[in-house]
Amino acid sequence: MFTEERRNKILELLKREGRVQVNQLAGMLAVTEDAIRKDLRFLESNDLLKRTYGGAVLPSKHSSFVPYQERGEPARKLPFAKAAASLIQPGETVFLEASSYTNLIFNEIGPIPDVTFVTNGIYGLPDLIQKVRVIHLGGEIHPKDESCYGSITLDSMASINFTKCFLRTSGITPDWMVTTSLRESLDLKKLAMKNSEQIILLVEESNWNQRDMYNVCSLHEVDLVVTNTADTSIINHMEKDEIPYIIT
Structure with a gap:
């Protein structure tokens, strides 16, 4: 799986669930946790998510709430x-x-x-x-x-x-x-x-x-x-x- 494709899948899951974990993503996408952390840092640098302890949430000024x-x-x-x-x-x-x-x-x-x-x-x-x-x-x-x-x-x-x-x-x-x-x-x-x-x-x-x-x-x-x-x-x-x- 190419890096861009993997990052798109991370965003799709994040939009659906409101929160993702590094170990969950690593197992799902069959890559190392270090690779996932690098993906999360990249996505955060583009304001597409907010990293948290062990994972990430949707970016928001007030809340990670998902309807x-x-x-x-x-x-x-x-x-x-x-x-x-x-x-x-x-x-x-x-x-x-x-x-x-x-x-x-x-x-x-x-x-x-x-x-x-x-x-x-x-x-x-x-x-x-x-x-x-x-x-x-x-x-x-x-x-x-x-x-x-x-x-x-x-x-x-x-x-x-x-x-x-x-x-x-x-x-x-x-x-x-x-x-x-x-x-x-x-x-x-x-x-x-x-x-x-x-x-x-x-x-x-x-x-x-x-x-x-x-x-x-x-x-x-x-x-x-x-x-x-x-x-x-x-x-x-x-x-x-x-x-x-x-x-x-």
């Missing part, structure tokens, strides 16, 4: 959705943060008795309300996705207690800090955690050892991690720190 509809590979995300849906029990009040997983989780949910779902997302609601009780928090709709944030959303959430909340992250740092790319989602995540008996975090393999703009909490504050990582160093670290996890 949910532009995030592909639903088959890869389906095991997350199945694992999340299996954790929901009758009689619970569950917060589902708007994400590219939300609609997949909705599709996996059967007719669970006496369950109430609370969400700030809009995408997929017409299907969900045919199955279970739904409370939508309302608020200002984010211009890049179908979800609500802001003071109205937070005011609505403040009076609701959750048995579980399902949250996403765009990066877990090497020192176990959960981060997010959207400032609007930071207060929402913190309030959901405060009001929840159990905090469940969905972490894609590419999100480990990444640092995004805003710090949410330490991973030690999370009650359960659902991830698809095969990295034994990460798994061993979670076991050493006694952080419960599910590998999808």
Whole structure:
């Protein structure tokens, strides 16, 4: 594969996923990690991406956020959705943060008795309300996705207690800090955690050892991690720190 072709493939993946890792690219493109780092430096010099610890994100003045509809590979995300849906029990009040997983989780949910779902997302609601009780928090709709944030959303959430909340992250740092790319989602995540008996975090393999703009909490504050990582160093670290996890 020629260098230019390889760099175009890197940009295609980055546009689709919003984030790439050096080791992921090296394996996918069958080149050394040094070659990938050189490609990333070149692409960054042309303002086509921004290098991060172990990888790169889309260039932006404010955020590496990618609209949910532009995030592909639903088959890869389906095991997350199945694992999340299996954790929901009758009689619970569950917060589902708007994400590219939300609609997949909705599709996996059967007719669970006496369950109430609370969400700030809009995408997929017409299907969900045919199955279970739904409370939508309302608020200002984010211009890049179908979800609500802001003071109205937070005011609505403040009076609701959750048995579980399902949250996403765009990066877990090497020192176990959960981060997010959207400032609007930071207060929402913190309030959901405060009001929840159990905090469940969905972490894609590419999100480990990444640092995004805003710090949410330490991973030690999370009650359960659902991830698809095969990295034994990460798994061993979670076991050493006694952080419960599910590998999808």
